[in-house]
Amino acid sequence: MAKKLRVGILFGGRSGEHEVSLLSAASILKAIDRKKFEVVPIGISKTGRWLTEGNAAALLEGAAIEVLPADAAEAAGPSDAVAALVPDAASLGTGRLDVVFPVLHGTFGEDGTIQGLFELADIAYVGSGVLGSSAGMDKDVMKRLFSQAKLPIVKHVTVLRSEWEKSPRKTVTFIESALKYPLFVKPANLGSSVGISKAHDRKELGPALKLAARFDRKIVIEQGVTGSGKSRTTSKARELEVAVLGNDDPKASVVGEIIPDKEFYDYEAKYLSDGSVPVIPAKLTAAESKQIRAMAVEAFRACDLAGLARVDFLMEPDGKRRIYLNEVNTLPGFTAISMYPKLWQATGLGYSDLITTLIELALERHNERSRTSFTFEASK
Template sequence: MKKKLRIGILFGGRSGEHEVSLNSAASILAAIDKVKYDIVPIGITKQGHWVTSGEAQHLLTGNTKLTLLKKSRSKGIEISASADLGQQSGALAQSLDVIFPVLHGTFGEDGTIQGLFELADIAYVGSGVLGSATGMDKTAMKQLFAAAGLPQAPHVNLLRSEWKADAKRAVKLIEKKLSYPVFVKPANLGSSVGISKVHDRSELAAAMDLAASFDRKLIIEQGVGGPGIKPRELEVAVLGNDLPEASVVGEIVPNKEFYDYESKYADSPENPSVPIIPARLSKSEAKMIREMAVAAFRACDCAGLARVDFLMEPAPLGGKGKKKRKPRIYLNEINTMPGFTSISMYPKLWEASGMPYKQLVDRLIALAIERNKEKQQTSFSRV
């Protein structure tokens, strides 16, 4: 009888997207094939303590009493906040065949946990250290996009220390290079946490302070379309390793001025954000966006999965006797561990492309194993 693969589903974490991770993990645990796989739930509390088995299930349902737990043992796994890294990575490697890190944001999607998996030499779902780190850091990401010749909206990078040391100089720099409205973002965070749309100078300082509370690196982006214009928000799901594929293009019509955290995750029956899958685009527009999504995936050296987001100007009106100009499309960002909740776009886009949720989970596990096997072809010693 063929041995069942033992899959660790890792969720929670210390980031501001802890609750999103719990929802994503719950969806995966409900859908994953229990006949095909042995499932080991592994939770990380907001304080960074690791828990497994029953304790992890309690964390998944929001049991806050687990915040005092420092250590848990389950079938050879021993993980604690202060434990020796080498011992823990060895235990993980011996106990699990694949880890599915359903972690969003800091300490989960930024290359840190991926480094642990690399040391443990264990197969894991998603991008490696480099892909995860560049996918999280918007400044590094945009530099790679620029090197690949991908179109982006104008933007300014600043450090928190620069903003605190001389706010007036920072404002002058922003207003010299960009025009309102602008979006102020922490460079290393996801799910639109800490992001503000700034309509004029009076709103800028508060937005900068908010972003600076979440990261030392800040990015200020030109609003696409100009004052009073709401760009179309388009998304593509990418799947694969060395030969990535793109899903159909989807569109989100947010219930607010832009697609912020509440628009993504808070249910609003009276005024919901509306997903349109597939997006209403011409064949040439959809083809170009899908090709750009794959190019962005490769530019950041991603693997497994990613969701690539775009901003598209509304179709401009042509003047009398003038040829109508095509709307501009800008690459916004890449997300290397997109949400897997029941309302998340990534699984919805693949479902619309012919791959249902359960099959998508299987495919991601297979890609993790494929990538780990490919890694075994690399020599790390001269002997």
């Protein structure tokens, strides 16, 4: 009988998407193939405390971890966590892990931070590397890569928090000279639509910039994609999503659509409301679907991604129905009812098999990386 691979499921974290991470991890732990994998849950509390065994399970169930009694086997700092990834480690009671599945949405989890730790420890992990993760988190850099790849994106500008705080009137004038209302104002480095506002006029732009500046030093302002309808409802862009899976030869799922119950798909519409409706597959022509799926793969490659990504698009609601690439999400929500797994379910790959495939892709990518030399020896 083949030996089971030891898979660390890493969840929680210090980001604003902590609770979403717990939901994703709980779903993965329930669905992962236990005949193939020995599973090691590893949690990170909101204050950055690393947890395994009983405390990790308690974190998943929503316990107030910070008041739980700590012992050496169940709580440690990040330096001890590194030891858990290398041979003969015992500080977290996990020993050597064969692969890590990080389910850390948002800051410190999908921005290249934790990926650097895995690279340092020379361990296989699910998802994109340091560069791809960083590019996939930074909306400013991401759009530069999309432009370089000649992918269609909406008109936008980027301003620094320091510029906005030093000269608010000058900043507003600059934005209004480059773009037309309505505008979407976003922190460059944050996920799940946190800190995002829609500004219909100058009166709303100032507060939107102030909100985004709370969450990042870079602020991305995008010109809204609208139709010719006079009402805010009929002029909303269609929000389309594609799940991409693979490493050097990625594949795209069927196209799905989210119909939000609010004016746009913000954090509340994603996680706190049951009014948003997913439509899988989206109602598109065969040509439109083919174009969007091809663009999703191109976006994946443009950002040097690996493993998985959800690629989001905006489509004009009427008229020419032009399609714009919006962004990539390198660690999308991963519950059984999240869009990424549902898109693959509709494409023919079930949830448990999807988890297995992602682990296999992590090992494939790690094996490929092991072929790279990091030292140089002069030939004799």
